[in-house]
Amino acid sequence: MTDTFAPEAEQPPSRRWLGLFLLLVPLLIAGLVFWWGFNRSQPHQFSGSVIQGLSAAPDFTLSSDRGPVSLSDYAGKVVMIYFGYTFCPDVCPTTLADAAAAVDSLSEDDAEDVQLIFVTIDPARDTADRIGEYVRHFDDRFVGLTGTEEEIGSVATLYGIYYRAGEGSEATGYLMEHTATLLVIDQAGNLKIVIPFGVEADAIASDLEYMLR
């Protein structure tokens, strides 16, 4: 009945791993905390050109399929404005899809504080109904605006947007050339960033999140 009790020459491997694991976990957590703090202390890198100083975004009113819409209707929100046209097969839908994916990735509260306004530069083709249905395909919170040639022209001028009808083929008819930047206005109503074409959804989302902080 005597148990022969041999002292363990060495710990079973599982025990040794556990010890190592218990030692590493606090180190890992400390590292993560440090990394997170370090990241927070870095200035935010915007994905576009930052407008230095205060540059109040001028108010305007244009037409939507749900009545007149003014920029001032969205006071207190971060507003993205894009000038494009529904006939555009490549650049405009890409930008709208990226902006929609960016808004989609925000928390519900943040998304409520963001508004995208798409202004057509092709009022001859883009009626209020057409532009409205078009933008809501990307995100039903998006707003699409049109107006007369003069109204569109003066809003574009206010925002430094250049556009003109360029030559197309017999099949396409005219094609527009336009400034394809995404303009972002902060919650205080100042033009804050000009995002060039090609910036992807996650970078746009990170700018929006920073501005909503």
Add this chain to the structure above:
Amino acid sequence: MRSTWVWSMAVLALLAAACGSGADIEVADVWGRPSPSVATNGAFYMVITNNTEVADHLVAASSPACAAAELHESMMNDGVMGMAQVGPAGIEIPANGQTTLEVGGLHVMCIDKQAEFVAGERFDVTLEFENAGTVEVQAEIKES
């Protein structure tokens, strides 16, 4: 000794894989973005590989999903985004090289869409190459 043989076989297998199926022209990742019916036009993007020793050119495209199709390129001129039909020479696919048709660049412009561009749909697209002739592909409609 044996391992050398295994290694050389592996290298050969890799080379064979890199050369693909051996077709003169290979077209991969053909896709288009979902768009609402009020959007008159669409675009198809793809990666074209030329496995021959001479440059080839994509000169035309067509699809039952489009009333007409043209080869276009989006480009920035003085900060302004424009789009133009590529010249009569078409889009060059370099010898033993690759050309990518991608967003914001070269693309097949699908003029006057004849079908709903809904995610999951697939459309036949016929590509015409100067040397390789007709290549039939399928474009998938998806987000990116």
